[in-house]
Amino acid sequence: MTRGRGRQLSELEGCVLGHLWKHGPSTAYAVRQELLVSPSSHWSASAGAIYPLLQRLELQRLVTAREATRGDRDASAYALTPLGTQQFLRWLGPPFESDVVSIAVDPLRTRVHFLGAMPPRRRTKYLQAAIHELKRHLGELSAFRRTGDAFDRLSLAGALRLTRARIAWLAQVQGALGRLESK
Amino acid sequence: MTRGRGRQLSELEGCVLGHLWKHGPSTAYAVRQELLVSPSSHWSASAGAIYPLLQRLELQRLVTAREATRGDRDASAYALTPLGTQQFLRWLGPPFESDVVSIAVDPLRTRVHFLGAMPPRRRTKYLQAAIHELKRHLGELSAFRRTGDAFDRLSLAGALRLTRARIAWLAQVQGALGRLESK
DNA sequence: ACAGCCATGTAATCGGTTACATGATTGG
DNA sequence: CCAATCATGTAACCGATTACATGGCTGT
Numbered sequence: 231m232t233r234g235r236g237r238q239l240s241e242l243e244g245c246v247l248g249h250l251w252k253h254g255p256s257t258a259y260a261v262r263q264e265l266l267v268s269p270s271s272h273w274s275a276s277a278g279a280i281y282p283l284l285q286r287l288e289l290q291r292l293v294t295a296r297e298a299t300r301g302d303r304d305a306s307a308y309a310l311t312p313l314g315t316q317q318f319l320r321w322l323g324p325p326f327e328s329d330v331v332s333i334a335v336d337p338l339r340t341r342v343h344f345l346g347a348m349p350p351r352r353r354t355k356y357l358q359a360a361i362h363e364l365k366r367h368l369g370e371l372s373a374f375r376r377t378g379d380a381f382d383r384l385s386l387a388g389a390l391r392l393t394r395a396r397i398a399w400l401a402q403v404q405g406a407l408g409r410l411e412s413k
Numbered sequence: 414m415t416r417g418r419g420r421q422l423s424e425l426e427g428c429v430l431g432h433l434w435k436h437g438p439s440t441a442y443a444v445r446q447e448l449l450v451s452p453s454s455h456w457s458a459s460a461g462a463i464y465p466l467l468q469r470l471e472l473q474r475l476v477t478a479r480e481a482t483r484g485d486r487d488a489s490a491y492a493l494t495p496l497g498t499q500q501f502l503r504w505l506g507p508p509f510e511s512d513v514v515s516i517a518v519d520p521l522r523t524r525v526h527f528l529g530a531m532p533p534r535r536r537t538k539y540l541q542a543a544i545h546e547l548k549r550h551l552g553e554l555s556a557f558r559r560t561g562d563a564f565d566r567l568s569l570a571g572a573l574r575l576t577r578a579r580i581a582w583l584a585q586v587q588g589a590l591g592r593l594e595s596k
Numbered sequence: 597a598c599a600g601c602c603a604t605g606t607a608a609t610c611g612g613t614t615a616c617a618t619g620a621t622t623g624g
Numbered sequence: 625c626c627a628a629t630c631a632t633g634t635a636a637c638c639g640a641t642t643a644c645a646t647g648g649c650t651g652t
Binding site: 240242273274276278279282283286 | 639640641642643
């Protein structure tokens with residue numbers, strides 16, 4: 231999927247432009263750091279992703295690079311151009327690409343398709359373990375309750391809701407399989 | 414990330430092995446068709462993904478290829494080996510890799526971080542549009558209510574729950590931003 | 597002064613997507 | 625019989641990850 235000229239931005243590209251919009255001109259390193267500490271990004275924010283990405287965005291004139299010598303070292307600080315801002319807003323939507331609204335892939339949901347591959351007792355253990363991990367994850371997420379701005383916290387509220395929904399769903403699966411088994 | 418020898422399987426590899434477990438020996442085409450009609454896979458199930466993937470799995474001795482001439486045409490039907498079954502069960506877990514339990518990436522959640530980039534009236538429209546799309550998606554998912562086996566339906570129940578949770582969350586965002594604005 | 601970390605990248609690799617090629621099968 | 629579609633792949637490309645390289649900076 232080429233992204234030359236008018237193409238839709240990828241999720242990671244949108245996030246990076248969003249960072250620049252939110253925090254102003256930044257180096258690639260600053261962008262990476264924020265992605266690394268973010269509670270809910272699935273990217274590793276590896277250098278090999280971010281540095282070339284910003285170079286691509288510069289070629290497309292969505293950002294401009296300024297020489298930002300920090301101490302004695304040369305670096306590039308990137309800033310949104312008007313075109314970049316426009317593309318960022320287009321990425322935000324609406325309209326929404328279909329995979330923005332379609333349900334996110336859930337590895338646990340994928341695995342439930344195949345729960346028939348294990349005996350009932352193992353299934354019970356399995357669901358207990360998954361619920362336990364989800365609750366632990368819920369605790370980790372809660373640690374971010376007081377960080378960021380209002381929008382960051384609303385975003386976190388979404389992550390918490392989704393995690394609680396997954397827990398409730400697995401409880402439903404437990405119940406359904408229990409009934410299935412006792413028939 | 415190399416997957417030679419004892420490596421953990423990727424999601425797509427796990428799904429393909431799961432298909433073979435569930436439906437018995439299959440051609441690459443059969444695997445593709447099921448992924449294409451599946452209500453909730455984010456893969457395009459492109460030929461360029463599936464055919465090489467099965468060839469890789471064969472090299473790793475997780476599947477065996479049998480000449481399955483259909484009519485006059487040669488094709489390969491792949492079947493799980495005992496090693497493949499073992500690796501499939503290991504992929505199912507537990508233990509769970511951290512990204513199995515950690516929250517799935519949600520493009521709408523990503524975008525909420527940046528809602529401050531638009532004026533309040535546009536935000537209102539934005540959230541209405543997103544909720545509308547999610548409800549439409551909910552309807553599409555519901556069409557699968559009576560398909561598949563018990564596990565497929567439980568999996569679908571998870572997708573429905575997550576979608577409803579996203580709708581409720583966006584309603585919460587609407588309310589919170591309304592209060593924020595009226596202050 | 598020098599060990600260890602910070603910051604800025606680059607290179608190799610890998611898996612997935614898009615697009616293409618090709619022959620068999622089927623419908624009108 | 626010919627067009628359209630089915631079925632089986634292959635090739636080029638692309639973006640992300642891992643691993644590496646390098647040089648400045650910082651604490652002891």
